[in-house]
Amino acid sequence: MPNTALSTPLLALPFRPRRRRRPGASACSAADDSGSAPARPLRPTFGLSGTEALELQWAVLAGRLKDEPYFGLAVETLWNFAVVDMFEAKSVFFGSTMDLGQYERFKRVMHSLPFRTLLGHCKREVLSTLVVSDSEVRQRVRVTGLRREVACYTMVVTRQLGGLRDGYWLTQRLTRDEEEQE
Secondary structure (H helix, E strand, O other): OOHHHOOOHHHHHOOOOOOOOOOOOOOOOOOOOOOOOOOOOOOOOOOOOHHHHHHHHHHHHOOOOOOOOOOHHHHHHHHHOOOOOOOOOOOOOOOOOOOOOHHHHHHHHHHOOOOOOOOOOOEEEEEEEEEEEEOEEEEEEEEOOOOOEEEEEEEEEOOOOOOOOOOOEEEEEEEOOOOOOO
16 A cells, blocks of 8 residues: 555645744834835836836835835845946946945945945935936935934936846936035
8 A cells, every 4th residue: 555645746745935024123103205115026027117116126225015025125126126247347336436246245335334324214205306318217315214314315227228127127326425514
């Protein structure tokens, strides 16, 4: 008599990986100017417009997506949208020339002093949105971070022409503006 418990191949069993939850709650109020969070594609899709790609990235950086599966989602999503060539030794994605060919280097820059305000920010105020052409949109925002620090950032998204990402809106540059003189 055959053993039925062993007759099922192991690959046929359903595999459900455990999802890690983001540790702790945000120190900011959920009721701010960002409104409802958009649907959550973690990679650029063909159906997103330039302004939708911007809003998605700002929402992910604020940590406002429903059912956020893990803590590093914001940096990973920004990496997926970034125009960074791993074979190019110098990139100006963050404003200054640096080697960003690996995800770990990109992540280290995002957690550095100039850009840490973006991660899990409390409040975002759009200062201006400029549609430069059919293939470029620039947005400047003022962000209040978890440590109550205020900074202004400019994000530039462009529609890619040719290649594997033809027609996708990707982030060409994310820069922190100089400190405002008051």
